Amino acid sequence: MTPTLAERSSGMHRTRRVGVGRAHAKVVLLGEHAVVYGAPALALPVPQLPVTATAGRSSRAADDPDGVTFTATGSAPPPVVGPAWDGLRRLAAEYRAATGVPQDLRLDVVLDGSIPAGRGLGSSAAHARAVVLALVDLFGGEVTANVVDGLVQAAETATHGRSSGVDAQAVGASAPLRFRDGRAQELSVGCDGLVVVADSGVVGRTKDAVELLAGVFRHRAGARESFVDRASRLTDEAGRALAAGAPEEFGARLTDYHGLLSSAGLSTTRIDTMVEAALTAGSLGAKLTGGGLGGCVIALTRPEHARQVVRRLHDSGAVRIWAVPLRGSGGHAC
Incomplete structure (x- = not known):
């Protein structure tokens, strides 16, 4: 029988000590602002500006009430305070709720990023996606692309308020995308x-x-x-x-x-x-x-x-x- 995520998380089927997730920057080619009103948008991934998240179980008490300690490093680390950080904490809490990871399990997450924040390059979404994928890699189990996108979007909403969803998907894309009404397709x-x-x-x-x-x-x-x-x-x-x-x-x-x-x-x-x-x-x-x-x-x-x-x-x-x-x-x- 395949173990559940909760069983994996509790150590009953412990297969990994560390989970790794990756994402990258993006730029919007056209469609800014109008996309939240139903217009299309075109986005281009920028893979040479990557983010890597490394997640592992912690033996010490976490500083955060959600049981996760975040550490930022790299050439352009995200700010450790403010809406983006709040978004990551919300993401960790929603990941636990969605997958059954025990609330008393403490985690350390290290973010190594090269995307300058506040430049329209998708920094917050890329960090959120990298964290989700690191947690998925750590605990295993089946997590669909829609679940990943939804968790990243929840973090984006906490960070920016109303969000179109373009960043959440483009920071994980391998090709240019056309985005409209929450759906993305590869751009010819x-x-x-x-x-x-x-x-x-x-x-x-x-x-x-x-x-x-x-x-x-x-x-x-x-x-x-x-x-x-x-x-x-x-x-x-x-x-x-x-x-x-x-x-x-x-x-x-x-x-x-x-x-x-x-x-x-x-x-x-x-x-x-x-x-x-x-x-x-x-x-x-x-x-x-x-x-x-x-x-x-x-x-x-x-x-x-x-x-x-x-x-x-x-x-x-x-x-x-x-x-x-x-x-x-x-x-x-x-």
Whole structure:
């Protein structure tokens, strides 16, 4: 008879001393903000910004009332206080409830991450997914992808409030995704190219951006419908351009979407400067990515133009830059 998760957790069928889980960053190509109102979104995994979680049983009392002690390390560890940490604690509690892990079993979880927080790169979701997968690996048993996604989404809701679910799935994806109404499917990509991701060095203020946009919608008749309709059309056009192998058209939709976000007040002077620098250097399109009011810029670039695009982005204020193939799982830092 196959042991239950509770039996594994209690040591009756102890098969592992340590569990390991991994996830990675992501960028939203198009669809920010509108996706929570039912519009589609396109997302690209960024596998060269990984997160690894290691979970093991602890013989000492946990500092946290949920019985889990978290330790952060790596080149870009998450903050040990605040909403993201609260989200991880909630995740641990919900994992116990969903799988029957005994409440008196103490755990140590070490997070080794390279995703800068607050940049629209999915840091909180990636850490949450890595933790869930580490716990699954530690205790064994059958846990479906839907359960994993649901646990990550619960942590995201605790961290950000209303959340579309894009990050929860994209940080575990191996290919670009089209996301709508809680469902994701692999995006057809018929052309090559690099998506250059440039960190402005300014923490994005997603909550403030959401509230700002909601205020615009409240005080301007028809503003929400117009925003969502325009976002949906640009995202659908971009998806068709990718499938058809038309990078110039796809790039143009990126730039158009930046205009939509900027006109709603979600960009900043530095972000706009970086977008213009990327376009001037030969990018096919560029935009902010994520919630806005800081964070990162993405630029679609032909490989032969990447060096000059990277140089101009650095000159315009970027503090870190990565280049991600539009299709394929590789990538390198610039």
